[in-house]
Amino acid sequence: MSQATIDSRLISDRSAPRRPLRLSWSDPRFRAIVWQVVILGGVAAIVWYLIDNTSRNLASRHIATGFGFLGRTAGIPIGESLISYNPALDTYGRALVIGVLNTLKVSVIGVVLATILGTLIGIGRLSKNWLMARLTAFYVETIRDLPLLLQLLFWYTILQGLPAPRNALSIGGVVYLSNRGLKLPTLNWESAHDATLLALLAGAVGTWWWNRRARLRQEATGERPAVWPVALALLVALPAGIWAILGAPFQWDIPALRGFNFQGGTNISPEYFALLLGLVIYTAGYTAEIVRSGIQAVAHGQWEAAGALGLKRGHILRHIVLPQALRVIIPPMTSQYLNLTKNSSLAVAIGYQDLVSIANTTLNQTGQAIEGIAVIMAVYLTISLSISLFMNWYNARIALVER
Amino acid sequence: MSMTTSVAPSLPIQSRGAPPGAGALAWMKENLFANWLSTAVTLVLGYVIVRVVVALVAWAVIGAVWSVPYSATGVPDTSVCMNAKGTGACWAVIADKYRLILFGRYPYAEQWRPALAVLIFIGLYVVSAMRRFWRKDLPLIWIAALTVVGVLMWGGVFGLSPVTDDYWGGLPITLILATFGLAFAFPLAILIALGRRSTQLPAVRMLCVVFVELIRGVPLISVLFMASVMFPLFMPEGVSIDKLLRAQIAVILFSAAYLAEVVRGGLQALPRGQHEAADALGLSYWKKTGFIILPQALRLVIPPLVNTFIGFFKDTSLVLIVGLFDLLTMGKVALSDPPWQSFSTEVYLALGVVYIAFCFAMSRYSRGLERELGASQRH
Numbered sequence: 001m002s003q004a005t006i007d008s009r010l011i012s013d014r015s016a017p018r019r020p021l022r023l024s025w026s027d028p029r030f031r032a033i034v035w036q037v038v039i040l041g042g043v044a045a046i047v048w049y050l051i052d053n054t055s056r057n058l059a060s061r062h063i064a065t066g067f068g069f070l071g072r073t074a075g076i077p078i079g080e081s082l083i084s085y086n087p088a089l090d091t092y093g094r095a096l097v098i099g100v101l102n103t104l105k106v107s108v109i110g111v112v113l114a115t116i117l118g119t120l121i122g123i124g125r126l127s128k129n130w131l132m133a134r135l136t137a138f139y140v141e142t143i144r145d146l147p148l149l150l151q152l153l154f155w156y157t158i159l160q161g162l163p164a165p166r167n168a169l170s171i172g173g174v175v176y177l178s179n180r181g182l183k184l185p186t187l188n189w190e191s192a193h194d195a196t197l198l199a200l201l202a203g204a205v206g207t208w209w210w211n212r213r214a215r216l217r218q219e220a221t222g223e224r225p226a227v228w229p230v231a232l233a234l235l236v237a238l239p240a241g242i243w244a245i246l247g248a249p250f251q252w253d254i255p256a257l258r259g260f261n262f263q264g265g266t267n268i269s270p271e272y273f274a275l276l277l278g279l280v281i282y283t284a285g286y287t288a289e290i291v292r293s294g295i296q297a298v299a300h301g302q303w304e305a306a307g308a309l310g311l312k313r314g315h316i317l318r319h320i321v322l323p324q325a326l327r328v329i330i331p332p333m334t335s336q337y338l339n340l341t342k343n344s345s346l347a348v349a350i351g352y353q354d355l356v357s358i359a360n361t362t363l364n365q366t367g368q369a370i371e372g373i374a375v376i377m378a379v380y381l382t383i384s385l386s387i388s389l390f391m392n393w394y395n396a397r398i399a400l401v402e403r
Numbered sequence: 404m405s406m407t408t409s410v411a412p413s414l415p416i417q418s419r420g421a422p423p424g425a426g427a428l429a430w431m432k433e434n435l436f437a438n439w440l441s442t443a444v445t446l447v448l449g450y451v452i453v454r455v456v457v458a459l460v461a462w463a464v465i466g467a468v469w470s471v472p473y474s475a476t477g478v479p480d481t482s483v484c485m486n487a488k489g490t491g492a493c494w495a496v497i498a499d500k501y502r503l504i505l506f507g508r509y510p511y512a513e514q515w516r517p518a519l520a521v522l523i524f525i526g527l528y529v530v531s532a533m534r535r536f537w538r539k540d541l542p543l544i545w546i547a548a549l550t551v552v553g554v555l556m557w558g559g560v561f562g563l564s565p566v567t568d569d570y571w572g573g574l575p576i577t578l579i580l581a582t583f584g585l586a587f588a589f590p591l592a593i594l595i596a597l598g599r600r601s602t603q604l605p606a607v608r609m610l611c612v613v614f615v616e617l618i619r620g621v622p623l624i625s626v627l628f629m630a631s632v633m634f635p636l637f638m639p640e641g642v643s644i645d646k647l648l649r650a651q652i653a654v655i656l657f658s659a660a661y662l663a664e665v666v667r668g669g670l671q672a673l674p675r676g677q678h679e680a681a682d683a684l685g686l687s688y689w690k691k692t693g694f695i696i697l698p699q700a701l702r703l704v705i706p707p708l709v710n711t712f713i714g715f716f717k718d719t720s721l722v723l724i725v726g727l728f729d730l731l732t733m734g735k736v737a738l739s740d741p742p743w744q745s746f747s748t749e750v751y752l753a754l755g756v757v758y759i760a761f762c763f764a765m766s767r768y769s770r771g772l773e774r775e776l777g778a779s780q781r782h
Contacts, residue, residue: 028603036606043610050637057636129441130434131448145762146755147717149724150731154755157747342622349724356624369632376625377617384620 054370069366070096076361078353080269092362099358100379106272106354107341107383110279114340115333117280118287125292136288143285149346151282156274156350165261174254182268183255192246199242203234210234271352275344283340287333294329326398334391338384345380355379466491470498481742488745496746497753500737504754507572507728513564516555517575523548523555524578532768537702545586552579568647572728574757576647580719580729584654585662585712591655592662597692599663600670611663618660623721626653631725650722658715665707669700706776709769713762730754 021029058065070093077087081098082105124136143151160179162169168178176183187193210230218224255265298321306316347354356376363372435445468484468491484493497504506517527548530536536544556575559565571579598604598611618626630653634644644652673696681691720731728736734754738747 032603036604039604040606040610053639054633054636057638057640060640127444128434128437129444129448131445131452135448135452141763141766142759145713145717145759145766147720147731147758149720150751150754150758153731153735154748154751157751161748345622345624346721346724348624356622356628360628363632369636373625373629373633376628377621380622380625381617381620 063367065368065371067371069362069368069371072366074362076358076365078358080272080353092366095358096355096362096375099353099355102352102358103341103344103347103354103356103379104383106275106279106344106347106352110276110283110340110344111337113276113280114283114287114336117284119291121284121288122291122295125288126295140285140288143282148278148282148343149349152274152278152346152350155277156270159270159274165257168257168262174252176255176257176262178262179270180261180267181270182273183262183265184268185252185254185264186266188249188251188253190249192243192249195246196239196243199239200235203238206234207231269352271347271350274350275347275352278346279340279343282343283336286336286339290329290332290336294325297328298324323398327395330391330395330398334388334395337391338387341383341387342380345376462490463492468493468495471495479742484746492749493746494749496737496743496749500740500743500750501753503573504730504733504737504750505573506575507733508570509572509575510564510566510570513558513566516558516563516566517571517573520552520555520575521578523552524582527582528765549583549586568645571647573733574730576722576727576729577716577719577731579647580651580654580722581712581716583651584658584715584719587655588658588662591659592666593697595659595663596666596670599667615660615663618657619664623653623657623718624724626657627721627725629653646725646727650725650727654715654719657718658711661711661714662708665704665711666700668707669702669704670696672703673700703776706769706773709765709772713765713769716761716765717758730757 021027023030025031071091073088074090074092074095075087076092076095078085078095078098080102082101083094083098085094085098121136121139124132125140127133127136159181162177162179165176165178165180168176168183170176174185207227207230211227214225214227253264255262257263302320302324303316306320311320344354345356348357348360351357359372359376363369366372436442466487468487471479471481471483471493473479479495479499481493481495484495487493502511502514505521506514509517527545530544531541554560555563556568556571556579557565595611595615598607599615601608627650630649631646634649634652638644677695677699678691681695686695719729722729723732723735726732731754734750738744738750743750
């Protein structure tokens with residue numbers, strides 16, 4: 001946008017030398033300056049009027065201003081949190097950080113799952129099988145015609161209507177679904193697992209380096225050294241070997257019913273589960289359409305041309321088709337990811353304590369509405385801008401290089 | 404991502420299909436049992452669909468309870484529904500509460516007025532959808548229709564008893580928020596889009612960019628919160644704006660940012676030659692914009708405009724969180740009545756049917772239009 005305007009100005013500068021500004025209504029540049037002064041002045045006057053009213057109202061209602069409340073003890077009970085939290089001691093600031101983490105927790109996992117589900121459904125819509133194509137089309141149409149909030153409330157009441165832990169639905173005796181949420185088994189974490197993860201990380205770096213070396217070699221000599229044996233050794237054999245040397249610990253913590261509730265394993269609360277379910281099912285309806293149009297955007301001739309060059313199927317997909325499809329898919333996908341993140345704020349309606357929910361409680365307790373809303377907006381703006389910056393960078397990286 | 408392997412190369416075959424007149428059997432062989440994978444998919448999906456449909460019919464129709472007896476004081480006796488729970492739906496809750504859900508706490512005897520308002524809204528959508536009315540009169544039709552809706556809802560003139568908006572609720576609120584939102588946001592959005600495209604006024608362009616990116620970067624719920632808790636602080640002492648108006652302003656500001664991007668898309672899609680030709684004729688900026696640019700640009704963006712409107716229509720349900728009585732909130736209010744508390748599935752499904760009816764019609768229309776406009780542009 002700004003690039004284009006700069007360009008056009010340069011061109012007009014070159015073609016016509018800049019005349020001195022005349023203080024006359026017939027000079028377009030003078031008119032432009034006057035209009036901008038008038039419009040900006042009007043906006044500034046409105047803003048000043050609102051600020052003046054607000055400060056008067058705040059004074060007459062004896063509402064404090066500033067962010068001092070962030071350091072005060074919150075006293076908000078928080079059900080689930082990724083970091084330790086004690087309502088009697090910890091501050092509003094820490095409570096809000098928990099809110100941000102809870103928002104991120106549902107958004108990040110939601111984005112991953114919505115991408116997977118949306119891809120599957122988008123491919124299903126292109127299926128040659130009539131039943132599959134119809135069913136997925138029905139899914140997309142129905143899900144997109146229902147308000148997300150209605151869907152969230154629906155899933156939440158369904159989850160609340162599940163039997164009590166005593167009669168929980170069990171999947172293979174390790175996963176339990178009840179009105180207290182979803183109980184999953186966890187791995188008993190030991191230092192050997194840390195070492196295995198580190199080895200995997202080192203293996204990934206090594207594979208990347210080896211792959212890069214292979215590419216440079218191919219570019220130089222035309223011969224490509226095999227990558228997969230090294231990748232296999234570094235990514236599978238190395239971590240597995242280290243894990244085995246350290247005694248191969250492998251112990252599951254399986255949830256078991258004790259009294260009225262489950263012990264052991266990890267719990268996914270019904271609020272989080274309902275929110276995640278609703279967000280994923282809703283967003284998948286949109287991502288499916290994006291994936292479908294992305295795949296359809298690659299002409300069939302591309303497959304045939306690449307085949308005629310003698311490329312293998314996997315290579316065609318990786319080097320010819322996917323890069324072209326992704327170019328169509330990524331920009332709208334980014335806005336769906338942003339939508340999912342923003343939609344996670346509906347958590348407040350079903351009692352999952354995300355940022356909006358905690359900030360809302362905070363502003364009700366302290367009465368400092370402006371600061372509370374400023375916190376919400378600042379956090380979402382930061383998330384939105386970082387996602388779009390990252391996706392713009394990625395998009396630029398894979399963009400078609402045109403002359 | 405690797406799943407694309409099996410599908411992508413077979414794409415164009417799909418459009419080829421069976422030759423016409425080949426008969427049902429040939430069609431089934433082509434589309435349901437083409438190979439062993441397709442056959443397996445058909446069998447599994449067919450089994451699941453039959454099971455689900457049978458269970459759904461058994462629950463929603465065969466085992467359903469359509470009405471319940473009332474005690475002398477008018478309290479419903481829901482024991483029949485309670486017994487049928489799990490095997491049959493209790494549609495009696497809808498039969499008992501549909502007036503409350505659709506029209507809220509509007510005085511019972513006067514509920515023909517919101518009903519008529521809903522019909523006017525639907526008529527307005529139908530008229531706006533017809534190409535015949537895409538003329539200069541369309542804004543006048545909108546102004547007339549929205550004025551009639553306002554008169555019907557508020558009353559106080561023509562012998563209609565006045566009803567303050569504290570008593571409004573249900574479907575009219577949903578339609579009012581979405582439609583008035585569009586009506587007021589659209590002119591604003593055009594100005595913002597023009598401002599954002601302006602090369603002469605960099606300060607105005609900055610202002611428009613900041614507004615659009617700010618609003619689009621935050622969730623609607625935070626704008627609604629802002630409207631409900633911050634607007635009262637903005638007003639001079641003694642002046643208060645009521646809840647519905649505050650939410651309406653929030654919806655307008657929010658819609659304007661999104662619509663501005665839609666309009667900008669149309670402006671960008673217009674060939675440069677149109678600008679240059681208008682300049683060559685010596686038209687002023689506003690004449691050029693009003694007679695040459697906008698009529699063409701807005702025509703281009705009608706399909707995305709309808710899609711955006713579907714979004715607003717669904718998003719109005721968020722006013723539930725700030726305590727306004729739209730369709731979804733009224734469903735929750737109906738569910739707060741003790742005898743009906745455990746029949747939320749039925750109520751949510753009924754609300755879903757209303758939302759789908761509106762959104763499905765609009766999205767079908769938008770897609771049809773997109774095809775038509777796309778086809779007419781190609782030659």
